[in-house]
Amino acid sequence: MNRTKSEQIYQEACEHIVGGVNSPSRGYKAVGGGAPTVMERAEGAYFWDVDGNKYIDYLGAYGPIITGHAHPHIAEAITKAATTGVLYGTPTRHEVKFAKMLKEAIPSMDKVRFVNSGTEAVMTTIRVARAFTGRTKVMKFAGCYHGHSDLVLVAAGSGPATLGTPDSAGVPASIAQEVITIPFNDPEAYKEAMEKWGDELACVLVEPIVGNFGIVEPNEGFLPLVHELAKEKGALIIYDEVITAFRFHYGSAQTLLGTTPDLIAFGKIIGGGLPIGAYGGKKEIMETVAPLGPAYQAGTMAGNPASMLSGIACLEVLQQPGIYEEMDRLGGMLEEGILRLAEKHGITLTINRLGGALTLFFTDVTVENYEQAEQTDGEIFARFFKLMLENGVNLAPSKYEAWFLTIAHKEEDIVHTLEAVDRSFKALAQ
Ligand code: PMP
Secondary structure, rough: OHHHHHHHHHHHHHHHOOOHHHHHHHHOOOHOOOOOOOEEEEEEEEEEEOOOOOEEEEEHHHHOOOOOOOOOOHHHHHHHHHOOOOOOOOOOHHHHHHHHHHHHHOOOHHHHHHHHHHHHHHHHHHHHHHHHHHHOEEEOOOOOOOOHHHOEEEEOOOOOOOOOOOOOOOOOHHHOOEEEEOOOHHHHHHHHHHHHHHHHEEEEEEEEEEEOOOOOOOOOHHHHHHHHHHHHHHEEEEEOOOOOOOOOOOOOOOHHHHHOOEOOOEEHHHOOOOOOOOEEOOOHHHOOOOOOOOOOOOOOOOOOOOHHHHHHHHHHHOOOOOHHHHHHHHHHHHHHHHHHHHHHHHHOOOOEEEEOOEEOOOOOOOOOOHHOOOOOOOOHHHHHHHHHHHHOOOOOOOOOOOOEEEOOOOOOHHHHHHHHHHHHHHHHHH
């Protein structure tokens, strides 16, 4: 595969853009280095790079592109925004329509506010929880990513009873000391941490279905316990649904799980590919936010007509009957096919899948928490990633990231992908 132009553009990018990329996860450092593929065009389930190579895409832009690239209905909405003004700085009818659509999909949510990214959404839910409870401490789960604000770039201490340490230079230790990070799916660690910190907690921040160390579902009974003890201690529950909302079915993960959080943070899918975030929750909590209440949050770009129209169009596409069932069917085909090929070539592999999202872990360990996800063999993944690219399949360059199916993927794409996996596993096994 000729990648000359990708390499040239990346070299030039490195002279002008820090690290050559605008988000660290786009670089190929985690997969042994080299120039990341520079894409030129995307349509449906496919990418074409600057050298003219074609790929089946499972990156889905890290989640948002659930309709497939350049979906005509979303393209039409964005064109409308481009010709009627992309940014007003005034209220618009689109914001109201979109807020109503989100509330209809997620009935537990009384009020919503639009922001510009998942980072902003999560950051603000924490502020709101602190304002509402008058407390400062935050509990979260190891390996979950909640954006790049100071409060959530915090690593675990040495155990459930220990406060956190900064996970990035520039995050003050004093801020990390406000955060307790414990293992996911570990009732005992949660009980211990709640016993110690529960009375000081403003909130428990949780990805209800984890998307950031692979797809990991909560074990039976874990989320109900999280809710029960948080309620007992007066801490709010925030669901970070930046990945999960509208991913597995039309609406929030809470419908699948039968639990109701106090606040929800959104991003990714709800923008139809344009920048967006949102947060919402119960009326009495949301009314803590300015201009009604004392918790400040604002944004020049928030609720802009382009993101609103694109988001509305995306949800309209997702209302079509049968599409989640089809992503689940194709996801199942991929999972079953990849496992069969792993057996054929003697590759050790565990797959976690929910609907059209799946993660390959190169380990025989069952993955229910971050420590187990870390068992996946990064070197094998790095080789697999590059082999798949050579074979025309674009994955995220991270051993933890999910493959995201879209409604544009067809059975023939799955067949081609499995042929690529067959060739890649064969090369790995040699
Ligand atoms: N929360 C979760 C669960 C995420 O996966 C991400 C992004 N990967 C974020 C928050 C941050 O969203 P953004 O990149 O839009 O700031």
